[in-house]
Amino acid sequence: MTTYGWAMTTTKAPTELGKSILNCIHLSGITEQAICDRLGVSRNTYKKRLASDGFTVQELLRISDATGFHISRILPQSITNELAMTA
Numbered sequence: 001m002t003t004y005g006w007a008m009t010t011t012k013a014p015t016e017l018g019k020s021i022l023n024c025i026h027l028s029g030i031t032e033q034a035i036c037d038r039l040g041v042s043r044n045t046y047k048k049r050l051a052s053d054g055f056t057v058q059e060l061l062r063i064s065d066a067t068g069f070h071i072s073r074i075l076p077q078s079i080t081n082e083l084a085m086t087a
Contacts, residue, residue, distance in 0.1 A: 018050035028067035
């Protein structure tokens with residue numbers, strides 16, 4: 001949709017994983033821009049991934065390293081339960 005020549009973009013709300021990542025970032029005191037820099041992605045790409053569970057395992061590990069939270073703390077309980085059931 002375009003209004004007055006400006007393209008309007010909408011960002012979806014973060015998924016459960018996205019919310020968990022944001023919580024860990026907030027608790028660690030690191031900025032979201034610092035996370036974008038660690039991942040080597042733009043702020044827009046980062047926001048899209050928060051809303052779509054689009055992070056790779058490598059990126060989740062980088063977030064874990066940057067925030068100081070173990071990967072099991074970053075992954076929401078629903079995902080860790082699902083992983084435990086398939087193991």
